[in-house]
Amino acid sequence: MSRYDVIVLGAGPGGSAAAVTAARAGLRVALIDKHRFPRNKLCGGGFTGRSMRYFREIFGAEHPDAPMLNRSSVTFCAFGEELGRYSEVPPLYMTMRRTLDHALMQAALDAGAEDVTGATVTDIAPATATVTLSDRTLSADVLIAADGVSSPTARALYGQPFDKRRIGFALEVEHPSDHPARTELRIDFGAAEWGYGWDFPKTCGRTIGVGGVLSRNPDMKANLRRYLAQLGLPDDQPIKGQFLPFGNFRRVPGRGPTLLAGDAAGLVDPITGEGIAFALKSGQEAAQAAIDALAQGQPSTALPRYRNALKPIHAAITQSRLIRPLLFLPTFRHGFIRGFRESSALRQDYLRLLAGETEYSEITRRTIIRLPRHILRAISAKLRADQSPAPPVP
Ligand SMILES: Cc1cc2nc3c(=O)[nH]c(=O)nc-3n(C[C@H](O)[C@H](O)[C@H](O)COP(=O)(O)OP(=O)(O)OC[C@H]3O[C@@H](n4cnc5c(N)ncnc54)[C@H](O)[C@@H]3O)c2cc1C
Incomplete structure (x- = not known):
């Protein structure tokens, strides 16, 4: 049995952030992943x-x-119609996870974490922070599980990794592009229910996807095909899909010596679907909780420390979940789209949200102030739709 201070399971952004933090603090860290990077x-x-x-x-x-x-400009569309191209956006960086995650994982190894990637995990025992591989067993004072949305550790703890009624789901294709540097960044409201569509330029092509709450999108493939047709692109690239923990976070992120981070703890923004930032931050906080608990000689205090440190992220996700119906509920979304077109303040809020440049407490405060106007817009949009002989925007 190999003994460590901390085992980190999963070398995505959450796991690499945890491993680099713990290793730099001088702890003995094993970084395990089923893949080689x-x-x-x-x-x-x-x-x-x-x-x-x-x-x-x-x-x-x-x-x-x-x-x-x-990118510092975005084109917004709703139901196939262009709302506008906005250039007042705080910068957004577009990357491929293949190279990003490799770089983060390498930084964790450079900091001193032991490379246990490409390993076959045959058993996880969260109660004892023990992970069994095909050729050896590792145990530690603290296990940080950043093993993704389908987390085998969360399954071992709770019987299932997430709640199927509330989970999000997304489909993507990678499209080659002759001039990726010139491709616009585009967001499409209405490409999926309780979600959206995206066309993200990369140095090597374009990533095009649709995602939303799974239970509200029984045929996500049809959404993606419709979206590709709207973009004028052929439906000839392999389609891949994955769950997205859309605000379905675990209030107690773990049990005993095991802490869940990133997607495994459900830490994805339920409006934008952004998960990398919270994975990084929660990985760091989990490692810091382990460092502090071990320094006190009380490994069992790691989980309460971590839970406390996650409060701001939990509060942000809760607030985002409260605001989400104003963007996605059919009664309100026409009002939101009209407001987005007409109100530069609302647009700024959304753009800053998308770029991760604002906090939800601020957005919630402003949303409450704007709520009466928002409701009036929704009512007037509904009245206009009822009176118009032409079919309204779906
Ligand atoms: C289609 C789609 C588009 C998205 N777009 C964005 C976006 O543009 N921006 C953004 O911020 N977020 C986006 N997200 C969310 C983002 O991908 C996740 O929130 C983020 O990857 C979470 O990081 P993580 O480290 O928690 O988990 P992951 O990145 O999923 O890493 C988990 C790691 O655990 C490993 N693992 C899993 N099981 C085992 C096992 N049994 N044994 C060993 N290792 C294991 C995996 O190999 C993996 O390396 C998107 C998600 C989807 C599905």
Whole structure:
């Protein structure tokens, strides 16, 4: 049996952030992943200002060592109709997870974490922070499980990794592009129910996807095909799909010596679908909780410390979930889309949200102030739709 201070399971952004933090503090860390890196990970690869801030804080470098396109304008569309091209957006970085995650994982190894990637995990015992591989067993004082949305650790703890009624789901295709540097970044409201569509330029092509709450999108493939047709693109690339924990977070992120981070803890923004930033931050906080608990000689205090540190993220996700119906509920969404077109303040809020440049407490406060106007817009949009002989926007 190999003994560590901390085992980190999963070498995505959450796991690498945890491993680099714990290793730099001098702890003995094993970083386990079933894949050898570089590996593909289904994702839009939108790296927001928030992700960049956390990256700098955690990894202590200016940029991840991975190709990125920088965009500061976005084209918004709703139900196939263009709402406008807005250039007042805080910068958004577009990257491929294959190279991004490889760079983060390498930084964790450089900091001293032991490379246990490409490993077959045959058993996880959360109660004893023990992970069994095909050829050996590892145990630690603290296990940080950042093993993704289908987390085998969450399954071992709770019987299932997420709640099927509330989970999100997304489909993507990678499209080659002759001039990726010139491709616009585009967001489409209405491409999926309780979600949206995206066309993200990359240095090597375009990532096009649709995602939303699974239970409200029984045929997500049809959504994607419709969306590709709207973009004038052939439906000839392999389609890949993955669950997205859309605000379905675990209030107690773990049990005993096991802490869940990132998607495994359900830490994805339920409006934008952004998950990299919270994965980075929660990985760092989980490691910091382990560092502090071990320094006190009380490993069992890691979980309460971590839970406390996650409060701001939990509060942000809760507030985002409260605001979400105003954007996605059919009664309100026409009003939101009209407001988005007409009100530069509302648009600024959304753009800053998308770029990870604002906090939900601020947005919630302004939403409450705007609520009466929002409701009036929804009523007038409904009245106009009822009186118009032409079919309204769906
Ligand atoms: C289609 C789609 C588009 C998205 N677009 C964006 C976006 O543009 N911007 C954004 O911020 N977020 C986006 N997200 C969300 C983002 O991808 C996740 O929130 C983020 O990857 C979470 O990071 P993580 O480290 O928690 O988990 P992951 O990145 O999923 O990493 C988990 C790791 O655990 C490993 N693992 C899993 N099981 C085992 C096992 N049994 N044994 C060993 N290792 C294991 C995996 O190999 C993987 O490396 C998107 C998600 C989807 C599905």
